[in-house]
Amino acid sequence: MGGLQIPLEHVLLIASCLFSCGLAGLMLRRNLIFMLMSLEVMLNSAALAFVAAGARWGQPDGQIIFLFILSIAAAEVAVGLGLVLQIQRRFKTLDMDQANRLRG
Numbered sequence: 001m002g003g004l005q006i007p008l009e010h011v012l013l014i015a016s017c018l019f020s021c022g023l024a025g026l027m028l029r030r031n032l033i034f035m036l037m038s039l040e041v042m043l044n045s046a047a048l049a050f051v052a053a054g055a056r057w058g059q060p061d062g063q064i065i066f067l068f069i070l071s072i073a074a075a076e077v078a079v080g081l082g083l084v085l086q087i088q089r090r091f092k093t094l095d096m097d098q099a100n101r102l103r104g
Contacts, residue, residue, distance in 0.1 A: 043072070
């Protein structure tokens with residue numbers, strides 16, 4: 001196998017940094033669209049780790065799990081954006097703290 005070989009540790013370090021950024025965005029921001037984007041970053045970092053591990057051991061399992069993660073992410077976007085539209089119409093805001101206060 002010719003070409004550039006990237007060590008598994010480097011890819012896992014990047015995946016863990018991406019996951020940490022997504023987790024921080026999910027915990028710190030209250031805007032619903034930003035929370036969905038942070039969740040997508042977390043899913044993509046997990047997919048990156050699976051693909052890297054599959055490539056390391058020469059198995060297609062990582063790519064199969066990546067396809068599952070991709071389909072879950074697509075379903076999450078479809079349902080999430082539908083919820084975002086309904087929350088925007090009902091509460092006139094996407095701030096989750098504001099929406100919780102306006103419950104009635």
